[in-house]
Amino acid sequence: VDNLKGEVCGAPCGYLLVHPDLPNPLNLLFLKLSPYFPVDYILMVMIVLYMFWATTKGIISIGIRFLWVNLYKFRRAATAPQGLLAATMLLMLSLAGLCYSLTMAVAPDYSMFGSQKYCNHTIALTNERDCHDYPTLIVPCHIGAPSDLCTPTVTSGYILGIILATPVLGIAFYYLQWLFLLAFLFALIWNLVRGFIKGFGVDPFEESAEDIDDLETRGLLSAIGAMSADSGRRRVGKERSVDPRRWLFLWLDRDQWAKVICRQ
Structure with a gap:
C-alpha cells in the first residue's frame, strides 16, 4: 500500500x-x-x-x-x-x-x-547542513537521501x-507480493479447515500406496544385490583359504620342492 x-x-x-x-x-x-x-x-x-x-x-x-x-x-x-x-x-x-x-x-x-545517518537540516543563508541545534533532524539514510551523504x-x-x-521486474515483484499474500491467506484457511477435519501433524514423508510399492521393489532389488554380493564374498574367501592338509603335504614333500628350485 x-x-x-x-x-x-x-x-x-x-x-x-x-x-x-x-x-x-x-x-x-x-x-x-x-x-x-x-x-x-x-x-x-x-x-x-x-x-x-x-x-x-x-x-x-x-x-x-x-x-x-x-x-x-x-x-x-x-x-x-x-x-x-x-x-x-x-x-x-x-x-x-x-x-x-x-x-x-x-x-x-x-x-x-x-x-x-545524515543531517536533514540546511541553513538558508549558507546552504550548509547543520544539526547542532536540531539533533532530532539527524535521521537514518534512505533511498531518497542525498547521494553525497549516504x-x-x-x-x-x-x-x-x-x-x-x-x-518490469519491479512491477512483477510488486504484484507477486499481493498474489503471495492472497495465496498465503487461502492456504492458511484451507489447512486450518483441513486440519480440523483430518487432523494436524501430517508427515510430509508419509508414503502413499504407490510409494510403498516402489519402496518394496527397491527393497527386493537391494536384498537380491546384497545376497549376490555376500555369496560372491564367500566364494572368493573359499578360493583364497588354504586347506591344512595341503600345508602338511607341502611340508612332507619339501625335498621335492628343493630339487625343483635347484634346477631353476
Whole structure:
C-alpha cells in the first residue's frame, strides 16, 4: 500500500519507495540494533536461515511440480537424483529472490545503508547542513537521501540499477507480493479447515500406496544385490583359504620342492 502513495514515478520506476510513510517493524528494529554490533548481524543471519529453511521445507513437502503435475517426490533413501538436482536449482534461485526481498521489502533502509545517518537540516543563508541545534533532524539514510551523504551498499546498488533499467521486474515483484499474500491467506484457511477435519501433524514423508510399492521393489532389488554380493564374498574367501592338509603335504614333500628350485 505504501508503494502506491509513496513512490516517485510509479510503474515506470518499478514502484520504488522513496519516502515510506507506514512503519516497517523489522527495518526499525535493525536500525535500532545497528549500533550494537554484532546483534544486528545475528538477527539478519537468523532471518536468512529461517527463510532458507522455510523454502527447503516447502520443497520437501510438496515435491517438484509443474502446476498440478507431480514430477518428483522426496522420500527417505528413495529420492530420484533428478529431483535432488531440481531442488538444488530451486534453492539457488530462492537465494537470489531472498537477496531481493531483504533489500526491497524486509529491511530496505538497513540493507541499503546500514547504520548511516545524515543531517536533514540546511541553513538558508549558507546552504550548509547543520544539526547542532536540531539533533532530532539527524535521521537514518534512505533511498531518497542525498547521494553525497549516504553511500548505498554494493548489493543494493546492483538491484536498484536492474530495477531502473528493467522496471518490469519491479512491477512483477510488486504484484507477486499481493498474489503471495492472497495465496498465503487461502492456504492458511484451507489447512486450518483441513486440519480440523483430518487432523494436524501430517508427515510430509508419509508414503502413499504407490510409494510403498516402489519402496518394496527397491527393497527386493537391494536384498537380491546384497545376497549376490555376500555369496560372491564367500566364494572368493573359499578360493583364497588354504586347506591344512595341503600345508602338511607341502611340508612332507619339501625335498621335492628343493630339487625343483635347484634346477631353476
